[in-house]
Amino acid sequence: MTTRVFEKWYREDRLPHIFCTGCGNGTVMNCAIKAVDTMQWEIDDTVFISGIGCSSRAPGYISTDSLHTTHGRALTFATGVKMANPDLNVVVFTGDGDLSAIGGNHFIHACRRNIDMTVICMNNMIYGMTGGQGSPCTPAGKISTTTPYGATEPTFDLAGLAVAAGANHVARWTSYHTKELTKAIETGLSTEGLSFIEAMVQCPTAYGRRNKLRNAIDMVEWMRTHSILLQKARRLEAEGKPIPEDHFTVGEFVNRHRPAMGVKR
Amino acid sequence: MKLMIDERRCKGCNLCTTVCPYKIFQEGRKLNERGIIIPILDRPERCTNCRLRHLYGRQLCGACQMICPDQAIYWVEEDPYSEESVVIEF
Numbered sequence: 001m002t003t004r005v006f007e008k009w010y011r012e013d014r015l016p017h018i019f020c021t022g023c024g025n026g027t028v029m030n031c032a033i034k035a036v037d038t039m040q041w042e043i044d045d046t047v048f049i050s051g052i053g054c055s056s057r058a059p060g061y062i063s064t065d066s067l068h069t070t071h072g073r074a075l076t077f078a079t080g081v082k083m084a085n086p087d088l089n090v091v092v093f094t095g096d097g098d099l100s101a102i103g104g105n106h107f108i109h110a111c112r113r114n115i116d117m118t119v120i121c122m123n124n125m126i127y128g129m130t131g132g133q134g135s136p137c138t139p140a141g142k143i144s145t146t147t148p149y150g151a152t153e154p155t156f157d158l159a160g161l162a163v164a165a166g167a168n169h170v171a172r173w174t175s176y177h178t179k180e181l182t183k184a185i186e187t188g189l190s191t192e193g194l195s196f197i198e199a200m201v202q203c204p205t206a207y208g209r210r211n212k213l214r215n216a217i218d219m220v221e222w223m224r225t226h227s228i229l230l231q232k233a234r235r236l237e238a239e240g241k242p243i244p245e246d247h248f249t250v251g252e253f254v255n256r257h258r259p260a261m262g263v264k265r
Numbered sequence: 266m267k268l269m270i271d272e273r274r275c276k277g278c279n280l281c282t283t284v285c286p287y288k289i290f291q292e293g294r295k296l297n298e299r300g301i302i303i304p305i306l307d308r309p310e311r312c313t314n315c316r317l318r319h320l321y322g323r324q325l326c327g328a329c330q331m332i333c334p335d336q337a338i339y340w341v342e343e344d345p346y347s348e349e350s351v352v353i354e355f
Binding site for chain 1: 273274276277278279280282283328330331332333334335336337
């Protein structure tokens with residue numbers, strides 16, 4: 001007997017996948033599949049949907065039904081799937097460029113409608129597949145091919161946006177925090193209504209190479225040291241102290257019970 | 266149980282070297298036939314899952330398997346006292 005990771009869920013004939021060395025998308029795939037496996041969902045009742053980008057290649061390696069759709073429109077296709085057959089369990093994989101840049105409007109309205117699905121956003125802070133252009137999530141001062149003197153715009157806080165737009169469960173973790181990320185995805189899968197999990201992933205090839213984080217290990221270490229737990233950030237805020245520069249908050253942002261759409265009958 | 270690295274899948278990112286609490290995974294030095302430096306296992310019998318999986322009847326630790334982006338780490342069942350049959354060819 002061998003204990004490979006979730007042999008049932010991976011398409012063994014498609015592996016090894018095309019992600020670069022040290023890419024965090026594979027880790028997030030592991031966490032998502034572990035969460036789906038603990039939910040004891042059947043392969044036939046689960047649909048993975050994705051848009052365009054590095055992260056959106058993930059459903060191609062999973063043995064369930066999957067849709068690889070147009071750029072930014074993963075959530076619209078997912079809405080259609082869920083409305084057509086509410087008995088299906090819908091999970092959406094997107095990237096930051098896919099969800100926040102071109103699909104921003106769809107994301108807001110999916111949160112507003114509160115459709116019963118789980119959205120996992122693999123935020124690698126750059127457009128990785130097209131050669132490292134700056135995305136709305138590139139931190140200020142970081143270098144990409146379209147921001148050669150450092151990004152000047154403020155970043156897009158996707159978790160905050162989802163909370164404001166009305167998603168039922170919102171969390172953010174990194175690919176270093178595998179246990180917490182698995183727990184968060186599991187909570188998201190069991191919550192009715194839209195649950196949004198933002199997973200910060202390392203991209204040593206397109207992002208790290210230009211920002212002095214050439215190794216996967218360096219970049220994971222950067223994410224570990226630069227993530228602040230939400231409770232601590234709120235405590236700092238209450239004390240009137242500023243959150244240190246370049247840091248981002250991780251944790252469960254909200255878990256509420258707004259009326260949801262397309263819940264299984 | 267025995268810890269293994271799938272050489273056909275591993276891309277040599279060395280993320281497993283950072284998470285193992287026993288530091289079983291060490292950075293390798295030799296290229297394999299695919300041109301990738303695969304981590305070497307330093308006394309893998311120390312692994313928690315190898316030692317105690319049967320006692321507890323569930324997956325233990327497994328941090329390396331979860332963080333491995335290439336799904337290359339796995340465990341195999343091993344029978345330490347299996348008799349080796351010798352085939353004599355004439």
